[in-house]
Amino acid sequence: MGEIYRFSKSIMSFINDKLAEICGFLLFAIMILLTVNVASREFGIAIPGLTTTAVLILIAVVYLGQSRTEEHDEHANVDMVTNMLPSKWKTLNSLFINILKLFTISFFFYGSIGSFISSYQANEIFADVVKIPMWPAKLAIVIGLFFFAIQILLKLIEDIRILSKKSWKTNK
């Protein structure tokens, strides 16, 4: 069991790294495109649909980055109470929270699939001067939330492992 867990963890770590790389690249792309547009507009040529493209990219950055942020425990919380708890209770609280998170993000993920499919089928586009499809953004939501849920699951398993080790120790 431990082997599989460690293996999954390192795979997720790798995926998160790649996702972060993609997000970074996307940010870089927005930056360059917007700057190029400023320059080209001075010559009377504006890139049509650029603001919408930037929005699409932003959505991708936001969702694709969720799992790495989760991996590094960077989702902001108010940890006043947990800091006062003894370590075993801390882990129990964390277990409880991770179960809640897993339910929530799985629910969110489930919703995003339907949203993506209907957007794709209806050929949903942004309201702009050029036709930019919405489905890539919605696909990014699906992918981002999928890995987010997996990452939470791994954290949850980690909590269970810590708890079972601890109870094993106290039983002994």
Add this chain to the structure above:
Amino acid sequence: MDLTMIGIICIALLLLLIFLSVPVGIAFIISGVISTILIFDIERAISLLMGAAFSSIAAPSWTAIPLFILLGALAVQADLARRAFKSADAITSGMPGSVGITTCFACAGFGAISGASIAATSIFGKMALPEMRRLGYGKEFASGLIASAGTFASMIPPSMMFIIYALFTNTSIAELFFAGIIPGILTAVVYAIFIYVKSKRDKVLVERQKAEPKLNGKERLSALFSAWPIVLVAIVILGGIYTGLFTPTEAAAAGCVLILAVGIFEGRFRKLSDVNGALRESANTTSMVFLINIGALFYAKVLVLSRLPQDFTVYLTNLDVPPFVIVLIICLVFFLLGMIMVPIGIYAMILPIVIPIITSLGYDPIWFGVIALKLTEIGAVTPPVGLNVYALKGVVTKDISVVDIFKGIWPFVILDVIILSFLIAFPQITLWVPNLLFD
């Protein structure tokens, strides 16, 4: 179940989940989803959530936020931020709290570039906080200062929130912009005085500052000169915006490119990996901040459905009390909602109810625009939902917790409340500039 009851459950659940240290964005989503299921059913809960999941990010002006976060990260990576604050220290030469005061006014200056408090907070959290801590500022004080000063971006024009306010109240955007200038600068000055006094009394801080190497005239000049890239970026961005070369969003992108160019010119950026870290880090912060934003905007919609805030406001403003008390009650509503909601949600929900009351009582809606904005600024830093505090958390080192930042904001919130009461008692402070220009 009764809608009001669901609304109460919705708020209680949120507070409970945040108290149990559930990540804030997720706490919003859980309590919102449960409440929507209670109001409707699972399908419609999904529909509302997915709508918010998309549209809460799909506003073009949001694009500026990750870019400004990136700008801060690149400035740190290129070692421009440290040099800029060192230079500020050199100018003021050992004045107590000089870096804090510089940060405070830099936030005000950034306010003239962007209307996004989150951007201001994360950019200075990235650039100024490490320098302040190196000089011995306590983590609570330093982070509280930046989270609070970040809100200047809303009050000092241009301001997205004023534009939204104008839209809801049929007031002039230009008048609101001008009305925000004096309260914005006043707050910065009051903060600066406080920082000075507090730093002067802080023995540790004074010692640390004294221990800094003494600079002679030549060194001081060179420290001053070494800040040129940041000065250049500031000039290009401000100049570019006000000469109509680009929009604030584009300014953020152009600023990043400029810092990149300086970094390459100075030899700081030689390979892709030199900027890769900044890119990833900014993407990460963006993910974190926007999950909260998504949750908050979804949650606001659920509260709209419950009608609790609207009913509550209608009830309170119908009380048989003098007009002045009604105004105070309205301020209280903004303050309370500011604790759990983001400004846009509050404006859309409450302004349609209170603006007719404000104007019928004979108060100037421009003046109230400034009051409302001041209240939402306070709301942006107060627990449990202070978006600026979370944005700051996204860029600081792990040893600073959200609770530390919340502890640090209190002195500034108290100052804000004092300033707010002056703005309420003396509307001339706010209305002087717009009346001068428009009447």
Add this chain to the structure above:
Amino acid sequence: STTNEEGGEDFEITLTYSDHDPPGAMRTDFVENVWIPEIEKQTNGQVKVNANFGGSLLSSQEVLEGAADGVTDMAMIFPDFYPERLFTYQIYKLFPEAPEKWENISTIFEESVEELPKLNEELEALNQKPLLVTVGLPTVFGASYEIDGIEDIIGKDWRASSRWHLESMKHIGANPVSVPWEDVYMSLETGVIDGVMTNYDGFHAMKFYEGAQDIIVGPQLWWASPFTHTINLDVWNDLPEDVQEGILKATEIAQEKFGEVYASALENTIEAHEEAGVNVKMADEEDVAYFTDEELLNNLRNTWIEEAKANHGIEDAEEYINSMLEIMQRGLDKE
């Protein structure tokens, strides 16, 4: 039954209404002060409508899905935000010149819905029954520099809001620029763009005249897209017959009253702008001609026909255009 907070009276039915525009503007005022009270009156107080403005419940991007799924019972749907899913509604944009009186405009909407079945089918596919139709004030050209006629937009940076407007601007010779709606105010003030072409009520609500002090108002150039106020079909079918009748009656009364609102809103807005020191000109025939140029319109209509056939299953797309031509002509003849 639901309890109302003010009087504690019991209503049998509470309906939620969602509108993305803020309250206090021409249309939202009309909905809030005319249509909704009329519904409450005509249903003898059986129905209470909880109206949510300013996108507080559903934003312009969310409303279609939210209305279809029943997150809101009633909604204002603006087809311009859904250029693909409400594709047929784009057809109005291909006929820039229109009558100025509301009665004639509303006849155009009525006749087109009758003759072009796809219009209603698109809404039905989204589980919507159209009730009320309103329209924005006609087109305005707001410039931050002095303009005497449309020829003065040539070579300048103008903001266009749809692909059809983009094509028109290109054809005329302006540089179309895409600036997000919420950035337009600042962009006009600072000079990122030189002008904006939009609906006059939106122009007024967003205070664009503070940065664009030279404007050409074109009452002949309607804003074309109907603001469609709908009710969810499931909700509708569940309503008792007398309530349905009451709502229809109320809508009919309101629909008629919109004419006064529309006409006076145009006058009042012009007056307010002149008072604010805005240089207001009215579009003349020459200005209109730029937008009714045959080559331009043929191109736009051919694009629409191609897409209608290829992507939207409207085999008789040419017929649609021809019918619209006739409907528009009849409307124009009445003026």
